[in-house]
Amino acid sequence: MTVVALNHEQLIQIYQDLHQIPEIGLEEHETQAYLLNVIKQFPQDFLTIKTVETAILVHVTGTVGAKTIGWRTDIDALPVAEQTGLPFASKHPGRMHACGHDIHMSVALGVLSHVADVQPANNFLFLFQPAEENASGGKRLYEMGALDEWRPDEIYGLHVNPQLPAGAIGCRQGTLFAGTCEIHAKFYGKSGHAAYPHLANDMVVAGASFVNQLQTIVSRNVNPIESGVVTLGQFHAGTIGNVISGTAQIDGTIRALTQKMNAHIQRRVQTIAQGTALAFGCEVDLDLHQGGYYPVENDPETTAAFIDYMQDRSDVTYIETEPAMTGEDFGFLISKLKGTMFWLGIDQPYQLHSEHLAPKTEAIDKGIAAIYGYLSTRDQTLA
Template sequence: MVFSLAPSPSVDLSQIRLKIRNLQPQLVQWRRHLHQRPELGFKEHLTSEFVIAKLEEWGIKYQSGIAKTGVVATITGTQPGPVLAIRADMDALPIQEQNQVEYRSQHDGLMHACGHDGHTAIALGTAYYLCQHPDQFRGTVKIIFQPAEEGPGGAKPMIEEGVLTNPQVEAIVGLHLWNRLPLGTIGVRSGALMAAVECFRCTILGKGGHGAMPEQTIDSILVGAQIITALQTIVARNVNPLDSAVVTVGEFHAGKAHNIIADSAHFSGTVRYFDSSYSGYFPARIEAIIAGICQAHNARYDLDYYPLYPPVINDPKITELIHSIALEVVETPAGITPACQTMGGEDMSFFLQQVPGCYFFLGSANPAKDLAYPHHHPRFDFDETALAIGVEIFVRFIEQFS
């Protein structure tokens, strides 16, 4: 099923400089090469090798093997200036692709279903343009090719291994090709863009027995069902209704036969919110609910609660610059939307905790070409015209930052 999208604004590429427009066939070729060879997090060996081969071909300095498969390219302009960073994620998903295209995945059960192949191509295009035009920007640019955004997260280990230091990065930007927005639009907003993601797993330990003799048992399914229902009261009755939060239980397993009361039940889920002040609140509240219901039924529990990513918080000043650049590129205010928040998570958030920056959405859907399936769908694909637009925005950011 495709999204129902507002009509696309007229996509006029006249604001894309000629040398970047001329790079478009290469961008498409690189993206399709990567699309055919998807790899999971921390296993992006072919992807890293491809990135390294291009950097070596262009004479760009780089470091590899960062957080296992990460690569950082360093490009210096002819004049001194700031140290900036561009971030692109490289990993794919464990999805069997259903698209019947010549560049479909050649790796069974794996697919670039979130656009990271496009992100890597855009970053490569930016690197190529900058190394060909060092007189057009000041300072140093680090281009970070990051593994494992889809999980368990490659940004944090890359930071821990020093990608933001020596020299110290002053600002960072990144983008996400976004099929919730039509081609020719850009989603950019100051403050919270994407939600924090926290996860939990819980096992309810009851006492099994015969389905006809419940008085001899502690029904783990009954206890689990009451807990799952009660967890929804956290957002409904504990979170400020002016704030946004989601508690989702996505998995529930218990029992092996219709006439046996299960002695254990397992469920897991996620918590998402924008406001960092809620950090630490949800694990305590979730455990209080689980503990109270278990106590009422003489059941026991084992809870594992762990944060995954903090919220993506954009710096106001850098977001303003990205907004002005986006307006230059799409040439119409209708092409810029701040109404682009999502409860999805992103480990770009770890970079933004360390240095000011901006993460934005680059519209990539084109229903007229049947390119509007949602992210993580087995028929996900995007309009590759967005690739040159992404390079143009990155290059202008580097040229205009001061």
């Protein structure tokens, strides 16, 4: 028997089921099978389902089909040991939906169930994307050509926000999330006895100089009215206090609200690394890895329409939010496709990625109602 639009009890069960089977990016086989089972219970008259690795693409053929409206949800989890105490806690040791992707998937299925129930005027594409957390899944799929057949004319996505009331919608024009870039630098000198520094080449000193100089990038190379962050979280060198270390490994991250600024900071890190190697007579291997974690720079037209709709709805709590320095690989997709990302509140005292994160589930129904309502207006506008 086919299922029409999912009801509250079904959605809560789906959320709890998904919460129990968290999987790391590109390993989401159980999650994919569960999602496919739910999707195949919807009316199939105008649905076409395609899988690519652990991704699922669901195309909904419209009566007119002049445009394609996209919806993206991520499906992977984190290597976090859950400590929520929930009766439906993770069954996979050391794995948890600590970033709320279980909520994301539940909302996506709810919206899809509405779209599948009554054929829209335009086409829809629902993308259930793997590997948001660890392998730039959006970029991976895009570059594989997975979206080419059903390329969206505009695409939307959400992320849960623990600081907003459950079900509230948060958005803004411009950048919602920062673009991120990993820094991995290894300096190679010459180890030696602590009593004979002139016979060695100390990479603790070289590494320390590199760390100090990187702290000048934001303070002296970034326009004060713009934003950027350079954080170095790891410095590994040496084994004991009386031996001069011949190597130093330093790891960190860049955060910036525009891709232009992110690229500017990357260039400065490269210059400083090369200058440090020259100044200390050593070698350096520098890996700056951004992948698909571009800034989430919302499209002006789709975002204006989205905000106008949410502000006009008496049943929606809309909150204009500030930019966040967290990263999201949806940024890559909307660097290629027109689109908008927004927050969905889940009212929690814990941060994203916390082992204690337990979203308030009333956000699911409220999110679906707001999103389907908005997408319906886009369907009418584009027909």
